[in-house]
Amino acid sequence: MNRPGLACISAFMALGATSALAAEGLTDQQLEGRRFFQQSCGVCHTKPTLTSAVFGPVLSKATFANGDEQPKKQIAEGSPNMPGFKYHFKPEQIDAIAAYLKTVDTPPAEAPEAKK
Numbered sequence: 001m002n003r004p005g006l007a008c009i010s011a012f013m014a015l016g017a018t019s020a021l022a023a024e025g026l027t028d029q030q031l032e033g034r035r036f037f038q039q040s041c042g043v044c045h046t047k048p049t050l051t052s053a054v055f056g057p058v059l060s061k062a063t064f065a066n067g068d069e070q071p072k073k074q075i076a077e078g079s080p081n082m083p084g085f086k087y088h089f090k091p092e093q094i095d096a097i098a099a100y101l102k103t104v105d106t107p108p109a110e111a112p113e114a115k116k
Contacts, residue, residue, distance in 0.1 A: 026103060033100030036093055040085065041075075056082060060104040072098050 026034065037045075037059075044056040057063075063071050075094050078084030085094070 027099070029096045030100045030103055032093070033096035033098065036089065036097050037100055040088065041097070044082070058107055059101050060106040061102050062106040063101055064098070068098060071101070 041059070042048075045054065045059050047054050047058075059071075072094050074082070075089070075097060076084055076086040076091075089097070
């Protein structure tokens with residue numbers, strides 16, 4: 001295949017990926033926040049497999065039930081069980097993570113394990 005043809009195919013593939021992201025209804029800020037969350041927060045706050053543990057609380061829009069400032073402060077300052085990210089993320093990046101988390105539905109409560 002010639003170079004112009006390859007360039008056209010690459011451009012169409014990129015457009016398809018962009019429109020797929022836009023189809024999710026996330027803003028650019030929320031998409032950026034999702035990327036930061038997946039890279040730095042997901043290791044503790046998501047469950048990578050059905051049988052793995054979650055080390056931190058599962059985060060969602062419910063995290064912001066008492067306002068925006070406490071979750072943002074938690075991300076920046078950390079806690080005894082979590083490192084702070086104020087030197088890793090800029091304030092606008094922390095805002096992007098918060099904007100993304102506000103789009104995440106609260107997961108249903110898990111059923112208790114059956115006793116054998």
